[in-house]
Every structure is written in C-alpha cells, then in structure tokens.
Amino acid sequence: MNIAATYSHLNGLEFLLVHKRRRWKEIKSVIAVVDANTCRSKVSKKSMKGRLLHSPIDMNSELTRLLRSDSREESRVSYWVTRSEKLIRETLTMSTEDQKRGIEATGETPIFSYKQTHFVKQRVAVEVQFGKYPLVAYDLFVKHLAFYVSHRIDVVIEILPMKSLQSQMSSGVAYYEGEMYNVVRRGCGVPAVPLVLIGIEA
Numbered sequence: 001m002n003i004a005a006t007y008s009h010l011n012g013l014e015f016l017l018v019h020k021r022r023r024w025k026e027i028k029s030v031i032a033v034v035d036a037n038t039c040r041s042k043v044s045k046k047s048m049k050g051r052l053l054h055s056p057i058d059m060n061s062e063l064t065r066l067l068r069s070d071s072r073e074e075s076r077v078s079y080w081v082t083r084s085e086k087l088i089r090e091t092l093t094m095s096t097e098d099q100k101r102g103i104e105a106t107g108e109t110p111i112f113s114y115k116q117t118h119f120v121k122q123r124v125a126v127e128v129q130f131g132k133y134p135l136v137a138y139d140l141f142v143k144h145l146a147f148y149v150s151h152r153i154d155v156v157i158e159i160l161p162m163k164s165l166q167s168q169m170s171s172g173v174a175y176y177e178g179e180m181y182n183v184v185r186r187g188c189g190v191p192a193v194p195l196v197l198i199g200i201e202a
Contacts, residue, residue, distance in 0.1 A: 001034040004162045005199040007180045012155045012194035016124070020155070023124045027157060030066045036165070036202035038062070054169045054202070056130035056161075063128045063159065067119050076117075077146045080110040092149075115146040123154045129174065130161065136174040140183065141191050148193040155194040162199040175199075 006013060016024040036054060080099040081088060087108060091099040103110040119126040125147055129136050136158070144156045158179075166175040176199030183190075183197070 001031050001036050001200045001202060003028060003031055003198055004164075004201040005176060005180075005197075007176075007183070007197040007199075009183055009191070009195040009197070010188070010193065012157075012196040015155050015194050016157075016196065020122065020124055023122060027067075027126060030063070031159070031198070031200055033066055034059070034062050054165065056169050056173050059161075060128055060130040067126060067128065076114050077150050077152060078112070078114040079146070079150075081113050082108045082110055084108055115143045117143060117147060120147070120153060123152070125153045125156045126159070127156065128159045130169075131173060136160065136179050137182070140179065140195070141186075144193045144195070145191055155196065157196045157198060159198045159200060162201045165201045168202070 008014060013024075036059070038058075078096050080091070080096065080103055082103045084106075087103055087106060091102045094102060100110045117125050117127055125144065127139050127144075129139060139158060144153075144158075147153045148156075160174060160176040160179055161169065163175045163177050166173055176197060180197055180199075183195070
C-alpha cells in the first residue's frame with residue numbers, strides 16, 4: 001500500500017521528523033509491505049453486485065499484524081471517574097490509586113474506566129482505523145487525549161483509507177479527506193494532541 005497524503009496537526013509530523021525519525025520510517029515501511037489485493041475478499045451484494053471489494057476487517061488485521069511484529073504493543077490508560085465534576089477535576093492528574101482513594105474519601109463511588117490504543121512504541125501511538133465514523137471521532141477527540149495528558153505518548157499517528165480506497169471497500173468506513181476536514185474545522189487547538197493523519201491507497 002502507499003501513503004497518498006499526510007496531515008500534521010500541532011506539528012505532529014514535524015515532531016516525528018526531528019525526534020522520532022526512525023519510528024516514522026518504520027511505520028512507512030510497514031504500510032508499504034501490505035498488499036491490498038490480498039484483502040479483496042468481499043463480494044458486493046449491493047450496488048456493485050458481484051464485484052470483489054476490499055475487506056476493511058482484512059486490511060485492519062494485516063496492518064495490525066505487521067505493526068505488532070514490529071514490537072509495538074497495545075497500551076491502556078486506566079483511571080477512576082465519579083459523578084462530581086469538582087472531584088474529577090481534583091483527581092484528574094493523580095495516579096490511578098490516588099484517584100480511587102480521593103474519590104472514596106469524599107463518600108462518592110469511584111467508577112473504573114480505561115482507554116486502549118492499538119500500539120505505542122517509544123511514546124508514539126499508532127491507531128489503524130478502518131471502522132465507522134464514530135470510532136474515528138472517538139479516537140481523535142477522546143481516546144488519544146487520555147494517553148497524551150497522562151504523559152504516555154508525545155504524538156499520535158492515525159491510519160485511514162483515502163476516499164479512493166474507501167469507495168472500493170465492502171462497507172462505508174471513515175476516510176482520510178473527511179476526517180482531515182473534521183480536524184481542520186474544529187480549529188488549530190482541537191484535539192489538543194500532536195497528530196499525524198495518514199491516508200493510504202492501494
């Protein structure tokens with residue numbers, strides 16, 4: 001597969017080129033190894049009836065397999081929440097254990113929660129996303145922030161299909177051009193995480 005486009009938010013790409021050049025090269029090489037034709041495994045039953053289409057699940061699995069073989073591991077950020085906004089603000093920057101104790105000390109009930117991302121290696125998070133639109137929005141505007149504010153990562157790479165590839169897929173997944181629009185529309189400070197969007201094509 002090829003990288004057709006990149007979008008750098010809050011100097012995410014510039015950070016990689018200066019501080020994590022080797023990681024950036026590794027990720028590009030992993031993408032280049034994927035043969036999109038091996039992922040043409042779905043026969044269309046709708047408007048393109050009978051046509052062989054790319055399977056988003058197969059493409060996601062192949063990229064995930066290759067990234068995992070490159071020694072990246074899934075990463076999780078755990079924390080405790082409660083119904084009190086004031087209490088959440090007070091405990092937000094505490095360790096997980098102190099969050100729970102702090103909430104319990106006030107008589108409120110702590111609720112365990114977590115966020116998980118595909119791969120983190122040397123503080124660079126990589127998310128392969130061939131899912132529906134809400135999943136990408138959750139990644140970009142909720143999940144990555146949890147890792148960034150907990151000082152687990154410095155930058156995020158989100159891998160998406162270009163519209164040209166998405167239109168050959170068996171289901172309507174989110175695509176690069178649309179998600180870049182969503183990031184640009186929200187302004188230069190949202191999401192508050194250095195980010196690189198990668199658009200890939202066959």
